[in-house]
Amino acid sequence: MSQTALAEPRRTRPEPAGAVPPSQAGRHVSEEEYWRDYYLESDVHYEWNNGRLEEKPVSNYETFLVYHWFMLLLEHFLTARPIARMVALEMGFRLPLPTGTVIRKPDFGVVCNDNPQPLLPLDASYQGVFDLCVEALSDQEHRDILRDTVLKKAEYAAGGVPEYYILHRAPEQQAFFTRTAAGIYVPIAPDDGVIRSRVLPGLQFRLADLCRRPEHGTLRDDPVYAAFVLPGWRAAEERAAALAQALQQAEQLAAAEKAQGKAEGKADGLKRLLARRFGVLPRWAVQRLDTAAIDQLDGWLEGIFEAQSLEGLLGPKPRRGVPKAR
Template sequence: MSPSLLADPATLPAADVAPAPGVEPVSEDGRWVSEEAYWREYYFVSDIHYEWNNGRLEEKPVSDYETYLVYRWFMLLLEHFLTSHPIARTVALEMGFRLPLPQGVVIRKPDLGVVRNDNPQPLLPHDCSYHGVFDLCIEALSDRERRGSERDTVVKKAEYAAGGVSEYVILHREPAQQAFYTLGPDGVYVPIAPTDGLICSRVLPGFRFRRQDLCRRPLHASLRDDPVYAHFVLPHWRQAEQRADAEAQRADVEARRADDEARRANDQARRADEAVRRAAAEAAARADAERRAAAAEAALAQLRAERTGRSDTKD
């Protein structure tokens, strides 16, 4: 039976599985049902989310709030990366995918799935389940029960590797419970070795993070100035800030240049005023000298006249 038909709500009859008002839904975890019945009656149930393991229903466990915060920080970081590097798409909202494995068929609903743009099976706008194999699966670990924890850390790890999921990330509030795997050439997951203290994805080249940041959870807006994240977290903001800084620097240079020109103009005006004052002083000095010379000549002429008069009297 085609899973694409089974997961298409337009082709499925509505299943009356909603509990009566005020009645808590009863878990059917462990119940044996056919794959067709799972797609028709359990896949779209919203009160209790089920996966399907080769004929048996498995209820998805719930993570605690702090683990959710780790998951949310990681998801938002991934959204920042895919906004600046749109090489893949993400899906959540309990979207499942079908894995035909040697030991049987499983239908899993990862907490977050990533489909690269070059995946042979594209993610279509109206898909209610993914009809291919995710390139990256992320699970927020629930450790309330050992069975739920082992499902993510052991069972799904083996299933995702066998199904060809290239990378698998397990998130948890405790760093010791976190895991980051990449598919080796032998089809077995190996831990992603940190590079300079960073976890770097091969499925999403350029996507990287510090493990300690998953628990620290710094504000994403602050990461745009962090050299680890600056190339994909709000790069347009940083570029706009850099442009604004450059414009401010240019404005400062222009203002300093205008100030320098104003000072030069003031200096020139002051020198011109000083030249005018010097010319006026020199003109006044010349006029005074001319007056003194004229007075001296007049006095000399008078003296000569007086001497001439005395000589005439004696004669």
């Protein structure tokens, strides 16, 4: 074996190429070339402005955290109220404007269910106009700030995007716009510090929370978010509390009636609870409760708030006898 072979360790995999491809920003290409060669480019994300490539700038990490918190909040909202679909992953859409056609890739967009152009499962670009566009502002250069706050704002308004949000780590750089009938954006006025969407009725958020970013699980008891953040958890907690209270009341009723010498105390207490839950009890249910053993009554008591009907709790009601065939 040669000394060279001993001195040089064997390479098991090729070394990564560290060179970043040069930016093509400013290059003039046709719309056909853009869709074919640049739209899906993974190393550099390009938008198209009337024949010229524009590179999407990058936001800093803290601005990303604001963006991510808001995106998760919107996911909670759309889970509770599935009135729209949300997309990210650099999905672009085409805006034919009076000043020329542009192709923009909002950081994420929302398509309402009543939008005339539905968002289809295999779409790699959106063929309609988003109902809401959200951009995470990049402030690395002044031109990047102007791009989102002036240029895109004008384009989205002219193109018919009903709402436009700009997110940033600093509250003074955040902006929330709604489009008027005249086709211009006006700021959404906060109500006691809360922004309420018009295009997504019921979506609301506290401006201070964008920078504070509380855990979403803690929002289910906050009146601003309680209607759409983890409503199932809150309902389960309320059911558990109601059941515990009902059990306590039933035990108190049974104990009080037994203390008065009534052997049927527990059955009477259960009858009262069932009447509150399902209304006036039919005769067969009363008879079944009167003849049930203590263990059976205890089992029914535990399941009273999970049952959807009297028959679901007490069992099927008795059927009338069927005449025998001759």
